[in-house]
Amino acid sequence: MTNATRRRSSLFARRSWGETSRISAILRRETVGGALLLGGALVALVWSNSPWSGSYQALRDVTVGPAALHLDLSVATWAADGLLAVFFFVAGLELKREFVAGDLRDPRRAAVPVAAAVGGVVVPAVLYALIAAGAGDGAGRGWAIPTATDIAFALAVLAVVGRFLPSALRTFLLTLAVVDDLLAIMIIAVFYTADLSVVPLVGALLPLAAFGVLVQRRVRSWWLLLPFAVLTWVLVHESGVHATVAGVLLAFTVPVLRSAAAGGPDAGPGLAEHFEHRVRPVSAGIAVPVFAFLSAGVTVGGLAGLATALTDRVAVGIAVGLIVGKPIGILAATWLVSRFTRADLDEGLNWLDVLGLALLGGIGFTVSLLIGELAFGLGSARDDHAKVAVLAGSLVSALLASVILRARSRVYRRVHEAEQVDLDRDGVPDVFQPTPSVPAPAPAADDGPPGPG
Template sequence: MTDPNGRGASLFARRSWGETSRISGILRKETVGGALLLLGAVLALIWSNSPWAEGYQSLRDLRVGPATLHLDLSLATWAADGLLAIFFFVAGLELKREFVAGDLRDPRRAAVPVAAAVGGVVVPALLFVLVAAGAGDGAARGWAIPTATDIAFALAVLAVVGRFLPSALRTFLLTLAVVDDLLAIVIIAVFYTSDLAVGPLVGALVPLAVFGLLVQRRVRSWWLLLPLAVVTWVLVHESGVHATVAGVLLAFTVPVVRSAAAGGPDAGPGLAEHFEHRIRPLSAGVAVPVFAFLSAGVTVGGLAGLVTALTDRVALGIVIGLIIGKPVGIMAATWLVSRFTRADLDEGLNWLDVLGLALLGGIGFTVSLLIGELAYGPGSERDDHVKVAVLTGSLLSALLATVILRARTRVYRRVHEAETIDRDQDGVPDIYEPRHGQASGN
């Protein structure tokens, strides 16, 4: 992040116009998904705290699927293991796209969001362990719950309160959340796999390899690819590794550019863009909201029940991890990168902007609820406390971020206006064109 003369480069500098346009499209889709996610969670909370709460629990526990394949699972499990595999497939596509053909193929650009994501995992995990220490046997198993950022939820809040946020900062939040998801799936695979069956896991490599071979040959036929993806998912599920890992593995086989020899975005889009365009609406509009609906329902029991849940040291550790640990970790890692690289914030930005985004990183919902179920068992009393804590911590993080980002709206508006002026009406804002020295995003 330094120029040839050794001076510090800009932190959160403007990206290329192509990358900015692509990210804007993703943000619009994820914003709609975030609204549906919130709706699903609210409906679940209302139903589970109504006189008809038993009906909600019966729906969650309804078992469907072939017993001969050990797939007679509850609807809640299908949502966590099956629907979230779609979510992680899309996240895997986005992650590969960023690092193979996006602006983050440059290690200097990648350093900031990657470091921020790592900091946003390490600090809340440490705070959780410190707070939850002494809460009883198995309490520490939930250390990863406050480490996750919910992409859809965070971007939905951003769309409401940070509409004029500079494009580079919006891209930073999206990339941070995607890397965060990768770290979460690694944590799930390594730390929340109890009984590993090597046979099915090795067997999953066969359909995975065939799927990879077909997509590398640009085969798009769903009747060929979908059965291979399903078989891969079933075998990973049987292995004891959480089935969502299959989604990431499948995504990593999909080519990002048309020609690997071309080695860059000039080669044209590969199948990753095609799949992402087709599957992201399914992920954001169906998979994640349905998971939220089937997972967020918890009987609070009024104010007394809320107090009881939040006085559990595990729940307290989650809330502290989300509203303090996540922003501290993200801010500290970003500041350290800027110090080591001698990079300054881009013109017009200050560290309050980064703090606002870091607080949005504390909105942990989808993956946090999933890890809570893996750590303490779905339907357990402690899992109920986890749900209350995740909802509370996420809501507080969103409110704190709103206060800061709203206070910076006037500055954002000026930057936004500069980024949208297009005097020659060629479809590309003037500030991104070569004569302005921004065409490359440097």
Template sequence: MTTPTRLFGRGSWPETRRIAEVLRKETVGGALLLGAAAIALVWANSPWAESYEALRDTRVGPAPLHLDLALGTWAADGLLAIFFFVAGLELKREFVAGDLREPRRAALPVAAAIGGMAVPALFFVLLNLGRDDGALRGWAIPSATDIAFALAVLAVISTHLPSALRTFLLTLAVVDDLLAIVVIAIFYTEDLSVAPLLLALVPLALFGLLVQKRVRSWLLLLPLAAGTWVLVHESGVHATVAGVLLAFTVPVVRSAAAGGPDAGPGLAEHFEHRLRPLSAGVAVPVFAFFSAGVAVGGLSGLGASVTDSVAVGIAVGLVAGKAIGISASTWLVSRFTRAQLDEALGWPDVLGLALLGGIGFTVSLLITELAYGAGSETYEHAKVGILTGTLAAALLASVVLRLRNRRYRRLYEEEQVDRDADGVPDVYQRPSAEG
């Protein structure tokens, strides 16, 4: 009789150790993101709000290339391309060389990400069906999960979230981000210019050829990456898509000619190690600074924003939609694939994780700008909805995970004991329940 797969079962020790390192960097980035967003909110609602708007709208860049963009646009189109490049590297590595290369392990985060995007979008649409002012263009806003923000919440509540759940949260958020990019490319591209998009394939192919041959020189790679970005931007497709396309060309393991997988990791790990601090520590916080400055206009303005159906749809989607979508998808996987929840965990753990998935910020703000246009009244209301929903999801997740903190600490301590001379906890060297 085949032993059923364990949902959120303990993965391999190398992958657990790598994920722990990634999460430490993302947690620091999350703290910077929170600080940048707080500064923007205070500044945008202070007597000096005009100076914030002037800084955000300052245009820089070469006009002949149509790149004389506002600083806020540079943050959304340029810096977030770095963020999505790192996300693309992470996703490719997980599915090529990580624990998720096994279809039975990959099925859960993929299904949860899809459910966690579909249900919030459904809630938003249902709450805005009667409007004819273009409000429904924001259906994808509550679909995104902000991994940096979510990990910052985990750091604040000091939880000992089990490594398998932390890995799942990271993978869920990465898959979520990549699905969001697909949504942006398909549904938020209005004026498509085919010629620049086809021309972008030239520097993209050259970039891919060089990285496949393990060329690391930024003097060669950076101009090709920039050329790809410029041409994608010129085509009308959101320029962050270029970051994902470039990431997918980078090899995760060495080719047979270079000694094969046993000869060491491919360039993906090298680039990820170099660029993740830039992404988490600079790109995302700067984007948050230029995007989170919502002028609420006092209590009356805040009241008008939070009661607008767009803001309500976003907040309900982030809190209830994400919790239901992720939890229900996980239950469906367990129901129809013979997979069982790991014996050390309970469904309240899944609920806490699903609530964390409702912390949407970076990509939600990006989609808001694409859906409604910066400066419009609906745009401002949507940003209030994002902040409200994110805050509510963070508070609810904190309550649930604090209630489970004693259980998490016991699991964490179990993983740290019985460490042999090889430095690997014995719990990772025992036969797994999956056989």
């Protein structure tokens, strides 16, 4: 078998230098966002279990907004419906970019993270349903809680303990988490929409279309785009569909590729990249941490209360789904893809690497908390138990993943150091460039002919 054939049939083959640099930059930003997220959650837990817990509950219940528009919402609801729409807007931009202009526009490469994301949704949901069956009191509504992967939390852990892992593995986790978020928002829209009002939903198409026309014409002025985005959000919220769906819909209208009329390759980055650079700091630095602060606060009640929460079959189903179901689903789906496509792991990689990333998939913090609130109602006993399970399951998953990835990262550190020394004058490691002595990999269908080397 030739080198070119082996590369075409390899899982997690080396990505392009541009994609590697982009993923590294995202990891650096998400490390800060993940730290803020954990800080917000920790403050909420300490406050809600302190003698001043009543003031924390009072803060969450403060109502603001115009009643005439049905937007007189609690601060906690504003965080879940409004701030997370910003988070899903960024996730939608990242997803569209990956499949339009990223290395994963090749269906052969996209198949692995997409299949892994689907497996990571199906298996936890089945395990939860089996464990929580017969628990009563609407327990079945929580089946989707352990299906979500938290991008900021997972990437923050990866950035700390796995920063020397090959870039293809980090791209895999990022894409898996983004696809996972898309599946989560579809689940929220379909299964957690109680009362659907068709007229506002259809009406939301008008400002959405206006927003789409403006961005397709490369309009960047926030004062012109923001009113249409807000109106789209208001109408989606009024329709009964969870308002975060508006963030994804808006993101999907943003063009990824540069405009040929504006100068082609010299026109600068596409609008999707431009908006991502502008909005991601708001999402990672404000929206997600504030949501975590307003949602993670649950009064545990000491060891006795913790034991009560974790013996609830709903909580057990969530914890097992995150700790066991997510890694089994991700790992099994990845193995099946390799089996049916007869692809092997790329040279130097190990299935322990995939297991470590699969365990990171069990970190289901932000979206899991959101689905728990939608399933059981904010502040209910079942919602509190679900929060305890999400926090415990995410923490255990992070610890298990850290043990494996830290050990594997040491193995890859020597390779990384060698690549850093091996830099050309253009700043690109030689390992990313074909040389006369090593046959160049076959280009993807739309990559065009390779450069002169």
